[in-house]
Amino acid sequence: QVQLVESGGGLVQAGGSLRLSCAASGRTFSRYAMGWFRQAPGKEHEFVAAIRWSGGRTFYTDSVKGRFTISRDIAKNTVYLQMNSLKPEDTAVYYCAADMSVVDTSEPAQYHYWGQGTQVTVSS
Numbered sequence: 543q544v545q546l547v548e549s550g551g552g553l554v555q556a557g558g559s560l561r562l563s564c565a566a567s568g569r570t571f572s573r574y575a576m577g578w579f580r581q582a583p584g585k586e587h588e589f590v591a592a593i594r595w596s597g598g599r600t601f602y603t604d605s606v607k608g609r610f611t612i613s614r615d616i617a618k619n620t621v622y623l624q625m626n627s628l629k630p631e632d633t634a635v636y637y638c639a640a641d642m643s644v645v646d647t648s649e650p651a652q653y654h655y656w657g658q659g660t661q662v663t664v665s666s
Contacts, residue, residue, distance in 0.1 A: 543568045544566065544567070544568040544569050544640060544654075544655040545566070545567045545568050545655075546564055546565070546566055546638045546639070546640060546655055546656065546657035547564070547565045547567075547657055547658070548562060548563065548564050548636065548637065548638050548657040548658065548659060548660040549562070549563050549565075549660060550562040550563050550660060551635075551636060551660030551661045551662045552661075552662070552663070553663045553664075553665065554628055554662075554663070554664055554665070555664070555665050556628060556629055556630055556664055556665065556666050557627060557628065558628050558664070559624070559625060559626045559627075559628065560625045560628065560662060561622055561623065561624045561625070562578070562622065562623040562625065562636055562638075562660060562662075563620055563621070563622055564576065564578075564620060564621040564622075564623075564638030564657060565618070565619065565620050566619045566620065566621065566638075566640060567619060571595045571619060571640070572595055572596050573595070573596065573642050573643070574594075574595045574640050574641065574642055574644075575592055575593070575594050575595065575640070575641060575642075575644035575647050575653075576592065576593050576595060576612075576614065576621045576638065576639070576640050577589065577590075577591070577592035577593075577638070577639045577640070577644075577647055577648075577653060578590040578591045578592070578612060578621075578623045578636060578637070578638060578639075579636070579637045579639060579650055580632075580634035580635065580636045580637070580662075581634055581635050581637065581659075582633065582634040582635075585634075587637070587650045588603070588634070589603050589647075589648035589649075589650070590602070590603055590606055590610065590623070590636070591603070591606065591610055591611075591612040591623060592612065592644075592647035592648065593612045593613070593614055593621060594647075595614060595616075598613075598614065600612050601647045601648065603648070605631075606625075606632075609625065609626050609627045609628075610623060610624065610625050610626070611623070611624040611626075612624075621638060623636070625662070628662075628664045629664060630664045630665065630666045631664075632662060632664050633662060633663050633664050634662060635659040635660065635661050635662075636659065636660050636661075636662050637656055637657055637658075637659045638656070638657040639653035639655060639656050639657070640653060640654075640655045641653045641654045641655060
């Protein structure tokens with residue numbers, strides 16, 4: 543059973559930074575893709591970033607390119623999302639997701655395993 547536990551959310555002023563962590567357990571993740579999604583009130587899950595565990599190829603939605611960085615620590619089975627230059631529109635619950643054989647890393651339906659989410663609030 544795959545378990546994903548997010549941490550690192552909080553309240554920050556616009557222009558500030560946060561680093562989210564997603565600790566993964568229960569499997570060997572070498573064939574997995576790991577993604578970060580966010581959900582604002584009244585909206586659907588929105589893709590933020592993803593990384594393929596093997597090889598480390600990364601993917602970003604346009605609105606976070608140049609501000610957010612996704613990375614992984616293989617030894618710790620942990621994925622990170624470094625978020626800089628935060629904006630009020632980045633406010634949402636951020637979720638970590640994982641699955642094998644993900645073709646479209648931006649599609650939530652392709653991820654079977656999800657964490658519980660962590661709140662990020664950016665004040666103006």
